[in-house]
Amino acid sequence: MNTSYTLLVTGGAGFMGSEFVRYKLKNSNDKIIVLDILTYAGNLDNLKDYLNEDNIIFPLEQETILNVKRIFEDKETKVKIENLNEDFERIKLKTEGYKVNFVKLSDLKDVVQDLLQEERLIFVIGNIMDREVTDILFSLSDVIVHYAAETHVDRSIIKADAFIKTDVYGIYVLLESLRKNKNVWKFIHISTDEVYGPAPEGVSFKETDPINPKNPYSASKAAADRLCSAYYNTYKVPVIIIRPSNNFGPYQYPEKLIPLMTINALNNKPLPVYGDGRQKRDWLYVEDCARGVDLVIEKGEIGEVYNISGRNERENIEIVKMILKILGKPESLIKFVKDRPGHDRRYSIDDSKIRELGLGVGDSELGVRGWGLEDRIERTVKWYVENEWWWRKVRESDREYKEFVKKWYCKR
Ligand SMILES: NC(=O)c1ccc[n+]([C@@H]2O[C@H](COP(=O)([O-])OP(=O)(O)OC[C@H]3O[C@@H](n4cnc5c(N)ncnc54)[C@H](O)[C@@H]3O)[C@@H](O)[C@H]2O)c1
Numbered sequence: 001m002n003t004s005y006t007l008l009v010t011g012g013a014g015f016m017g018s019e020f021v022r023y024k025l026k027n028s029n030d031k032i033i034v035l036d037i038l039t040y041a042g043n044l045d046n047l048k049d050y051l052n053e054d055n056i057i058f059p060l061e062q063e064t065i066l067n068v069k070r071i072f073e074d075k076e077t078k079v080k081i082e083n084l085n086e087d088f089e090r091i092k093l094k095t096e097g098y099k100v101n102f103v104k105l106s107d108l109k110d111v112v113q114d115l116l117q118e119e120r121l122i123f124v125i126g127n128i129m130d131r132e133v134t135d136i137l138f139s140l141s142d143v144i145v146h147y148a149a150e151t152h153v154d155r156s157i158i159k160a161d162a163f164i165k166t167d168v169y170g171i172y173v174l175l176e177s178l179r180k181n182k183n184v185w186k187f188i189h190i191s192t193d194e195v196y197g198p199a200p201e202g203v204s205f206k207e208t209d210p211i212n213p214k215n216p217y218s219a220s221k222a223a224a225d226r227l228c229s230a231y232y233n234t235y236k237v238p239v240i241i242i243r244p245s246n247n248f249g250p251y252q253y254p255e256k257l258i259p260l261m262t263i264n265a266l267n268n269k270p271l272p273v274y275g276d277g278r279q280k281r282d283w284l285y286v287e288d289c290a291r292g293v294d295l296v297i298e299k300g301e302i303g304e305v306y307n308i309s310g311r312n313e314r315e316n317i318e319i320v321k322m323i324l325k326i327l328g329k330p331e332s333l334i335k336f337v338k339d340r341p342g343h344d345r346r347y348s349i350d351d352s353k354i355r356e357l358g359l360g361v362g363d364s365e366l367g368v369r370g371w372g373l374e375d376r377i378e379r380t381v382k383w384y385v386e387n388e389w390w391w392r393k394v395r396e397s398d399r400e401y402k403e404f405v406k407k408w409y410c411k412r
Pocket residue numbers: 010011012013014015016017035036037038039040041042043126127128129146147148149150151152166170190191192193221243244245246247248253
C-alpha cells in the first residue's frame with residue numbers, strides 16, 4: 001500500500017501480532033493502533049523500540065476491568081490505587097518500566113486522534129470485549145487485523161473459560177463494532193489451521209474443506225471463524241479469514257514448543273516431548289506469516305478464506321533434534337512425557353490460493369519443500385540465545401507462567 005492508512009491490531013503485544021506491528025512499522029507509512037489487555041501472553045517488551053512516554057494509553061472506566069474507575073478519583077492528580085481487581089494488578093506488573101497515560105473513556109477518541117498526528121504507534125490497554133472501547137477505535141481505523149485470543153491448547157484443556165470469552169464472545173463484540181463503523185474497509189480475522197482438525201496422511205485441507213475442531217482451543221477458534229463468515233453472509237461486513245499454520249520465531253511465549261525446548265536445552269533441563277513426538281505440524285516463520293497477512297490486506301477478496309502454510313511439514317521430534325543440534329546439546333536431554341489428551345496427530349493445509357495472490361512469488365527460498373526451514377529455525381534459536389533478558393523476565397516475573405508449568409508438566 002502506498003497511501004498511509006490507520007490499522008487497528010488487536011493482540012498486538014502477543015507473538016504474531018507484535019511481529020505484524022513491527023513489520024508494518026518497518027515496511028509502510030501506515031499508523032497502527034494496538035488494542036491489547038496484556039494477558040499473561042501480552043508483553044510490552046515485544047514493541048519496546050516503538051513505545052515512548054506518550055503513546056501508551058489506558059482508558060479508565062472500562063466495563064471489563066472492574067474497579068479501575070475507583071482509582072480515577074481526582075482528574076488532576078496522581079492516581080490513587082485501591083481495591084484493585086486481578087486484571088488491574090496484572091496490568092500494573094506488566095507495565096512496570098513503561099509510562100502509562102490514563103485517560104477517561106469519554107476522552108479516548110480525542111486523545112487517540114491527536115496522538116495519530118504525531119505517533120506511528122498508539123498502544124491502547126483494553127479488552128476486545130469492551131464495546132465502548134472497540135467502537136471508538138474502529139471509528140478511527142481503516143483496517144482491523146484481529147490477532148487477540150487465548151491461544152494455548154494445553155491451557156484450554158485445563159480450563160476453557162477464557163477461551164470462550166475472548167475467542168468467541170470477543171469476536172462477536174468486534175463484529176458488532178464492524179457493523180456500526182462503515183469507515184472500516186477490511187476486517188482480517190486470524191483463524192488457524194487447527195480448525196480443520198487432524199489431516200490424514202496424504203491430505204492437505206483447502207479453504208473449501210469442512211472444519212472439524214477437536215480441542216477446546218480449536219473449537220473456540222472455529223466458532224469465531226464461522227461467526228465471521230455468518231456476519232459476512234448476513235450483513236455483508238468486509239471480513240476476510242486467514243488460517244495460518246504453526247508459527248514460530250522470536251518473541252514467542254516460552255510455553256510453546258520451540259522457545260520451551262530451546263530455553264530448557266540452554267539450561268541443560270529435560271525437554272518434555274509429548275507421546276512419541278511424531279505429531280506433524282506445518283511450520284511457518286512468523287515474519288513470512290506477517291507478509292501473508294499484509295498481502296491479504298492489499299489483495300485479498302472480501303468474504304474469502306485464505307490458508308497460509310510454511311510448506312514445511314515436520315514431526316515435533318525432528319524440530320526438537322534440530323534445536324539440540326544448533327545448540328550443540330545431547331539428545332539424552334529429550335524426555336518423552338504422557339501425551340496431551342486428544343492430541344491431533346497431523347495438521348496440513350494447501351495454501352495455493354494465497355500463493356496465487358502473489359505470496360512467495362519471486363522468493364527464491366520458496367522451493368518445493370517451502371521456505372528454508374533449517375535457516376529460520378536457526379535464526380529463531382539464536383534469537384533466544386541472544387535475548388536471554390526477554391525470556392528470563394517473562395519466566396521469572398510471570399506468576400502465571402510458573403503456575404502453568406507446575407500444573408501441566410510436573411504431573412507428567
Ligand atoms: N501461534 C500460532 O502458531 C498460531 C497459528 C495460527 C493462528 N494463530 C492465531 O493467531 C493469533 C495470535 O496468536 P499468538 O500466538 O501471537 O498469540 P499470543 O498468545 O502470543 O498473543 C495473544 C495476544 O492477545 C492478547 N489478548 C488476549 N485476550 C485479549 C482480550 N480479551 N482483549 C485484548 N487483548 C487480548 C494478549 O494479551 C496477547 O498479547 C491468535 O488468534 C491465534 O489463535 C496462532
